[in-house]
Amino acid sequence: MAASARENFGVEEAASEGEPRVLEPGAAPFGNFPHYSRFHPPEQRLRLLPPELLRRLFPQGPQTKPILGLDVGCNSGDLSVALYKHFLALREEETCSDASGELRLLCCDIDPVLVERAEKECPFPDALTFITLDFMNQRRRKALLGSFLSQFGCSVFDIGFCMSITMWIHLNHGDRGLWEFLAHLSSLCRYLLVEPQPWKCYRAAARRLRKLGLHDFDHFHSLAIRGDMASQIVKILTQDHGMELVCCFGNTSWDRSLLLFRARQTTETHLIPESLVEEGKERNRLRFWR
Numbered sequence: 001m002a003a004s005a006r007e008n009f010g011v012e013e014a015a016s017e018g019e020p021r022v023l024e025p026g027a028a029p030f031g032n033f034p035h036y037s038r039f040h041p042p043e044q045r046l047r048l049l050p051p052e053l054l055r056r057l058f059p060q061g062p063q064t065k066p067i068l069g070l071d072v073g074c075n076s077g078d079l080s081v082a083l084y085k086h087f088l089a090l091r092e093e094e095t096c097s098d099a100s101g102e103l104r105l106l107c108c109d110i111d112p113v114l115v116e117r118a119e120k121e122c123p124f125p126d127a128l129t130f131i132t133l134d135f136m137n138q139r140r141r142k143a144l145l146g147s148f149l150s151q152f153g154c155s156v157f158d159i160g161f162c163m164s165i166t167m168w169i170h171l172n173h174g175d176r177g178l179w180e181f182l183a184h185l186s187s188l189c190r191y192l193l194v195e196p197q198p199w200k201c202y203r204a205a206a207r208r209l210r211k212l213g214l215h216d217f218d219h220f221h222s223l224a225i226r227g228d229m230a231s232q233i234v235k236i237l238t239q240d241h242g243m244e245l246v247c248c249f250g251n252t253s254w255d256r257s258l259l260l261f262r263a264r265q266t267t268e269t270h271l272i273p274e275s276l277v278e279e280g281k282e283r284n285r286l287r288f289w290r
């Protein structure tokens, strides 16, 4: 689908043309689309990510404890499972693994129906844990994440995945909400992989709501953080939340960049922060060192 057609159709989170409409009017105010991976397939993101990334970032992982990942806004788990397989280099047909000692993912979503489906369909139940959680609910977030981390004697995750969720937090919680969301994530994760939605998706999401005859998102018109959303998020994470940008892995065909950050106090650094938000070919530009 051409970019303009995608945008007209709602870019973010509208089923592709020809598919039956799966959304009821007013549904998915959080981006909780029931078949999200059909129109934004995991493969688009995975092809940009080096499979060896986690093993390079955390070379000591397997000997000590599993690498701990947090997937925020996991939807029905398709991307979470795909990331797990990708980073463990499991073949497509492999549907079970005994690698839960190597990588464990806590995957959360605000929508209990999606989480239930994710749990039911997950081929790696020992390695991926799905929970219903509104990440903006501080009390529940602390309790649920703390309980998961304490099983491993840890207080933070090695890496957080924040894929195509920033816009929904921003639209539903405003500038302050986005800022706080990024603050929580950066305090919880040593590394953070973020796929921000570009501003055109905000306009499309608002337009879609209007077409459904619904009210605008509460915050849409008052957002001061706008424009180049990837740069805005880089700015917030690096200037306000003590992270540094390690690299951009490139852009998906939906024009979303994949940005890797690390907490500044992280000592085990294995990636040279060579390319910032430059476009395209970043993967070739990554260098690893030991």
Ligand SMILES: C[S@@+](CC[C@H](N)C(=O)[O-])C[C@H]1O[C@@H](n2cnc3c(N)ncnc32)[C@H](O)[C@@H]1O
Pocket (backbone or CB within 6 Å): 013, 030, 031, 032, 033, 036, 037, 040, 072, 073, 074, 075, 076, 079, 108, 109, 110, 111, 114, 133, 134, 135, 136, 162, 163, 164, 165, 168, 169
């Ligand atoms: C557009 S989907 C992205 C799904 C997946 N991360 C991906 O990229 O394929 C955004 C997901 O974020 C979830 N979400 C939105 N706000 C949330 C919140 N406050 N806490 C947890 N999940 C949230 C939605 O329910 C939805 O499943």
